[in-house]
Amino acid sequence: MSTKPTGEPPPPTDAVTPAGGDPHVLYVRFQADAPLAEDVYQGLLALLGEVTPVVEALPPDAALADVRGALRYFGRDAAGLAEIVRVRALARYGVDCTVGVAANPMLARMAAHDAPPNTPGAVRTVPGDPDAVAGFLARKPPIALPGVGAATARALCAYGLDSTERIAAAPLSTLQRILGAATARRVHAWAHGIDPAPVTPNAPARAVGAEHRFDRDELDPDRRRRALLTLADGLGIRLRTSGQIAARLSLTVRYADRSSTTRSRTLTEPTAHTPVLTAAAYALHDALGLQRARVRSVALRAEGLMSAELASHQLSFDAADDKARRAEAAADRARARFGVSAVRPAGFLGTGFLDVA
Structure with missing residues (x-):
């Protein structure tokens, strides 16, 4: 004898339950008045290592930490x-932190970046309840993921999918038609x-960097x-002064909406020669095709x-290259004697320049 089914129909095969679980991942974004020096950043990573050995460096100013194994100990x-990390960072280095706390790295990162810009550090937690996760994500735009x-x-x-909730x-089949199968699966999971x-323990790659912040969106x-x-001129000087050369150059462009794009290029040969660094920087910038972008x-x-x-x-038979290298060496000698501002490129921008270790 057959019976008529009652209750709600079964969910579609691509239905996903929002993520849940006890928060145990910290996304720590270090905040300071100036970019962090390399030794300070390394010290802050060591500070996190006092709480948990599972620390993933995200240079130049952030890190992930899985504290699941430290909860009972502390x-x-x-x-x-997260509050312990904030207090120790302030006491030892004078650096405040914004810490996102959640059940996975993505939610923790989003919680930390949910803080208003230019505000003191804080601890922002996404509760582990699936309903709380869905509520946290609901009205965020896609770019927030x-x-x-x-x-x-x-x-x-x-296609009208202008919020994480939508x-x-x-x-999933609709997202696959819009984005393709692989991307759709990832975005579908992130939206839930x-x-x-x-969190993968690592050591930050040895690098030096610098940033130029424009007075207004450029x-x-x-x-x-x-x-x-x-920036390339400054990096070249720092590399030559410290007796180092670089194998790669990366460019990060930050936009008015707080999003960013990063691109990298491996140099033909490791170098500290400013014209080579400058040419690589120009090539990375031009490849982005920024026409009407408002760059911060x-x-x-x-x-x-x-x-x-x-x-x-x-070795090269290019007389211009040989002349450029001899001129660069002479400029370095002048800077060593009279200061770094003694010789500068003709197109130098003198404001908004920040060193970043």
Whole structure:
């Protein structure tokens, strides 16, 4: 004998339960009046290591920590451990922190970045209850999801999926038609607060960097290139002064909406020669195709550092290159005697320049 089914129909096959679980991941964003020096950043990472050995460095000013194994030892919850980190960072280094606390790295990162800009540090927790996770995500725009870039966000908004809540409610098959299978699965999971990526202990790559913050959101590509020239010149001086060379150069562009884009390029040969660094910076900038973008700052980072004594330089019959290197050496001697401002490139921008270790 058959019976008529009662109650609610079964959920569709692509239905996803929002993420839950006890908060145990900290995303720590260090805040200071000036960019963190390398030794300070290393000290802050060591401070986190006093709480848990599972620390993932996110240079130049952040880190992830999985404190699951430290909760019982300290007799505190994850938010309580975050407060310990804040107090110790302030006491030892004078650096405040904004800490996001959640059940996975994505939610913790979003909680930390949910803080208003230019505000003192704080601890912001996403509770582990699935309803609380859904409420936290509900009205956020697609761009708020780490891993969703401007192009993906535009594609979603064009179909009316302009909030995380709507993305979560959309069938996976619909997202696949818009974004493709692989991207759709990731975005679908993120919109439900699901991030399977673990906190991976690591050591930050040896690097030096610098950032130029514009007085106002910059639309002029010529001024952006002048800023890159200034940054490349400064990095070249720092590398040559410390007897180092760089194997890679990365460019980070931060926009008015607080989003950012980072691109990297491996240099033809490790170098500290300013014209080579400048040319690489220009190439990275031009490849982004920023036409009407409102740029708040640009940053360059020299990575893969090694001793200049290990460098090998491809000999060239180009007289201009030889002349440029001799002129650079003479300029370095002048700076060593009269100060770093004794010689500067013609397009130097003198404001908003910040060193970043």
